Amino acid sequence: xxxxxxxxxxxxxxxxxxxxxxxxxxxxxxxxxxxxxxxxxxxxxxxxxxxxxxxxxxxxxxxxxxxxxxxxxxxxxxxxxxxxxxxxxxxxxxxxxxxxxxxxxxxxxxxxxxxxxxxxxxxxxxxxxxxxxxxxxxxxxxxxxxxxxxxxxxxxxxxxxxxxxxxxxxxxxxxxxxxxxxxxxxxxxxxxxxxxxxxxxxxxxxxxxxxxxxxxxxxxxxxxxxxxxxxxxxxxxxxxxxxxxxxxxxxxxxxxxxxxxxxxxxxxxxxxxxxxxxxxxxxxxxxxxxxxxxxxxxxxxxxxxxxxxxxxxxxxxxxxxxxxxxxxxxxxxxxxxxxxxxx
Ligand SMILES: Nc1ncnc2c1ncn2[C@@H]1O[C@H](COP(=O)(O)OP(=O)(O)OP(=O)(O)O)[C@@H](O)[C@H]1O
Ligand SMILES: [Mg+2]
Numbered sequence: 485x486x487x488x489x490x491x492x493x494x495x496x497x498x499x500x501x502x503x504x505x506x507x508x509x510x511x512x513x514x515x516x517x518x519x520x521x522x523x524x525x526x527x528x529x530x531x532x533x534x535x536x537x538x539x540x541x542x543x544x545x546x547x548x549x550x551x552x553x554x555x556x557x558x559x560x561x562x563x564x565x566x567x568x569x570x571x572x573x574x575x576x577x578x579x580x581x582x583x584x585x586x587x588x589x590x591x592x593x594x595x596x597x598x599x600x601x602x603x604x605x606x607x608x609x610x611x612x613x614x615x616x617x618x619x620x621x622x623x624x625x626x627x628x629x630x631x632x633x634x635x636x637x638x639x640x641x642x643x644x645x646x647x648x649x650x651x652x653x654x655x656x657x658x659x660x661x662x663x664x665x666x667x668x669x670x671x672x673x674x675x676x677x678x679x680x681x682x683x684x685x686x687x688x689x690x691x692x693x694x695x696x697x698x699x700x701x702x703x704x705x706x707x708x709x710x711x712x713x714x715x716x717x718x719x720x721x722x723x724x725x726x727x728x729x730x731x732x733x734x735x736x737x738x739x740x741x742x743x744x745x746x747x748x749x750x751x752x753x754x755x756x757x758x759x760x761x762x763x764x765x766x767x768x769x770x771x772x773x774x775x776x777x778x779x780x781x782x783x784x785x786x787x788x789x790x791x792x793x794x795x796x797x798x799x800x801x802x803x804x805x806x807x808x809x810x811x812x813x814x815x816x817x818x819x820x821x822x823x824x825x826x827x
Contacts, residue, residue, distance in 0.1 A: 536698045635653045
């Protein structure tokens with residue numbers, strides 16, 4: 485067979501090292517306006533084959549718009565798309581599906597009264613000789629697919645009766661049944677329980693090991709760190725940064741998202757303790773097990789210590805094991821008279 489000639493690169497496409505694989509998808513200069521809103525402003529993005537690529541940004545950053553452009557739901561005002569190195573004309577979702585792109589939307593697009601197999605094969609149903617729906621074949625196809633990608637589903641179950649996590653698996657299987665090699669998931673964890681999130685992540689890692697490229701749109705940076713290989717950050721319609729997951733901290737990604745440093749619990753300024761505001765004297769525990777005494781505390785600690793006085797832990801900070809009962813309950817705050825803890 486004659487080798488297929490390589491697609492000519494457009495001038496907008498940056499030069500790549502010949503050792504790097506051709507991206508599964510390249511978006512170049514995507515621009516899309518909604519009236520006065522510039523939802524995507526000259527956005528370029530490469531998806532490497534088999535990677536999990538997190539697309540992050542604040543509300544309204546333009547993430548969904550970009551992926552809707554890729555999936556053929558929105559026409560861009562400018563920009564080009566390449567799929568596996570070839571220019572792609574994607575005018576509707578059917579074009580995207582033909583090119584191996586699938587999208588699971590924030591709000592599922594399933595038909596509730598239909599079964600899982602009917603939903604997955606909808607529009608491409610296997611037919612019996614007389615034209616009716618070949619249920620046995622549809623369910624067989626689905627079982628094989630579910631086994632191949634280890635996405636457990638019950639082909640005969642009605643979608644309406646399934647929990648949200650299972651409905652999401654049906655959506656993923658629907659995309660895979662249509663031949664998706666690139667799977668776009670728009671905020672997939674927003675609707676899931678923590679256990680369903682864990683299960684989804686196991687499934688997504690497995691899919692990516694099987695060569696599926698995944699775009700994960702999310703706000704949740706811990707999830708990005710846990711799952712993604714690379715990140716692209718969008719702000720106000722533009723790509724403002726990104727890179728491999730190891731090259732970016734959560735703080736840095738958050739900073740790129742909002743455009744200024746973000747104070748988190750981890751970055752709170754250290755403060756030198758001031759003069760003691762509270763002193764205890766003669767504090768003794770009747771059972772010392774698991775407790776340690778304090779003799780002074782800075783002003784910031786007073787409310788916590790006062791609260792502790794309401795418990796049997798007065799004057800003692802439990803470090804391990806059961807709290808001991810103090811023999812002495814006297815404390816003195818700076819500039820005030822001595823007090824005692826209620827029994
Ligand atoms: N169909 C539309 N008509 C008008 N404006 C739109 C439309 N779709 C998106 N926009 C606007 O484009 C901008 C980008 O929206 P988009 O939904 O792409 O952001 P996003 O990053 O996905 O946000 P979110 O995290 O809230 O989902 C927003 O200002 C939004 O209001
Ligand atoms: Mg969105």
